[in-house]
Amino acid sequence: MSSDSRAHLGRLPLGAAVVVAVVCGVLMATQSRINGELGRQLGDGFTAAALSFTIGLVIVMVIVGFMPSARRGTRYAFQEVKQRRLPLWTLFAGFGGAVFVLSQGLASAVVGVSLFTVAFIGGQTLSGLLVDRAGLGPGGVRYLTLRRVLGAGIALAVVVWSILSHIEPDIPLWMLVLPVIAGAVVAAQQAANGRVANATGSAVTSTLFNFIAGSTALVVVALAHALLVGGLPASFPDTWWLYLGGPIGVVFIVGLATAVRTTGVLLLGLCSVAGQLGGSIAIDLVAPGSGHTIDWTTPIAAGLVVVAVLVVSLPRRRSARATVTAETMSAPFIG
Template identity: 90%
Template sequence: MSSQPDAHHSRAHLGRLPLGAAVVVAVVCGVLMVTQSRVNGELGGQLGDGFTAAALSFTIGLVIVLIVVAFMPSARRGTRYAFEEVKQHRLPLWTFFAGFGGAVFVLSQGLASAVVGVSLFTVAFIGGQTLSGLVVDRAGLGPGGVRYLTLRRVLGAGIALAVVVWSILSHLEPDIPLWMLVLPVIAGAAVAAQQAANGRVANAAGSAVTSTLFNFIAGATALVIVAAVHALLAGGLPAVFPAEWWLYLGGPIGVVFIFGLATAVRTTGVLLLGLCSVAGQLGGSIVIDLVAPGSGHSVDWTTPIAAVFVVVAVLVVSLPGRRGGRVSRKNAADTAENISLRA
């Protein structure tokens, strides 16, 4: 009996990144997220079926994760640990279904990204993610437990949100349906909750690969069902699939950034994770729209300005206060362990 807390204690420490490294990982994951948006959006456009594109992307990712888990004893042990934590009521069962948030995100990519452009899609997504990150952190859904709405955190989120609203309004076009702007906002809110749940599963299992596995099982299952229903209503699946190999990289890219975010969130919390990934998303979307823009889309002067101000928001949230700097850094390393032991 007395050995169980020690085992759980050691798993809580496994794989936790320093704050600086976690911030870098989150930014890189943001770049990968917009890269996936471009790939999946193009695949959905060429297929003429965003539902099938999303299901295909997530299913390819699931196959990759299953192969990785098959060759990683630590990931298989992590799966057992995660089920034990649920059985002992230390980990909520709903965290195993975090992949539904990823499914909404990938589906929104296939349906809306190619139409509205990567930059506009990204800022709409960021709006939902930022607001949801505040709520998720305050509710204590992430592995770091409750993170209170300090003036600095609210100010940083407010700056990001204001930039997002301004950027969306400056890009509105009469020929873009409103639901295509609303869908990525909903996806952003879902992804903030997904990141929190993935972090909790990784914390309980001692393996971000384990949380990635559960994420892809849930997301792929949901998207395959949705795509099948759509195919029945629409008269079947696409008759021809494109030959370009890079159009099928959405799944592998998703594996990388979901693993990275599940690792980083244990240190950063959901709001800071979201704001760091925002910086990567905005910077990445500018590069993508400059180097490989979709048809009819180009970068204007508002997007680089938005990227600069979102980076400012990241700094406002991440820099510790003068009195609480040492405590803040210690909490970043210890809170995930403490909250999981109390649960």
């Protein structure tokens, strides 16, 4: 099967892709709360991140073992890389997920899920704009427009305001900046995931490579931290839901790898914003982290980021002929 044929497998309509992105956003906020709490109870965010990713890797490997299409997709990926139709770096996109999960374990329980999410979104939005312009995603180059730049600018302003309004002695500045960095690398991760899924016809294959790369990186970092700083945790909590971060990650990585083939990186990130913000605010209201309460700035920031989503994602008015032409030109890239 050619790579062009595989690219059309599992195609989602735009509306369905948007819904998938929103649901994945809710799951990302939920994972942030879980991994943050696991890191807090362990007293070691590095071990929490490595544990979460490793559990996810085991689940994905089991899934791949029962899915012939995913095993074929793995072979296709290596073939595409060998024939230079798929860049080698895309197989290591899991490093971006590793940064995200590590930032969850280190920062989200301290700053709160909603503030963590707003900062994460800012990095993801700006990076997504650049990733789309560079053509790193499966949809090819998506040119900058005034509307896209304006939407990204609104998101950036919201993040800067949120960070400045929450600088205080109890919250180190690096904990506020870390989720911004995580968002930036996740935008590139999603672009790579889309390209791997596009080339192999399997989002599960893309997810497998994510968890292999991310788990390897996080286990090495956790062991290095244990050797240099003070050892591994002496005991682990027995609360079952603290270990669901990995399974949740499997679900939303598969979903995002599928949706990005239709939406592009920036639109994917901004559509998932609605889910992330809604989920994170609900979590901080219903089950806040230890010592954390949501303040009045967060709902305002969430509302402004939604405005940014609308500015970027609402279609421009254009003639039917132009619409058909644009869709035809982009069809080979849409998964």
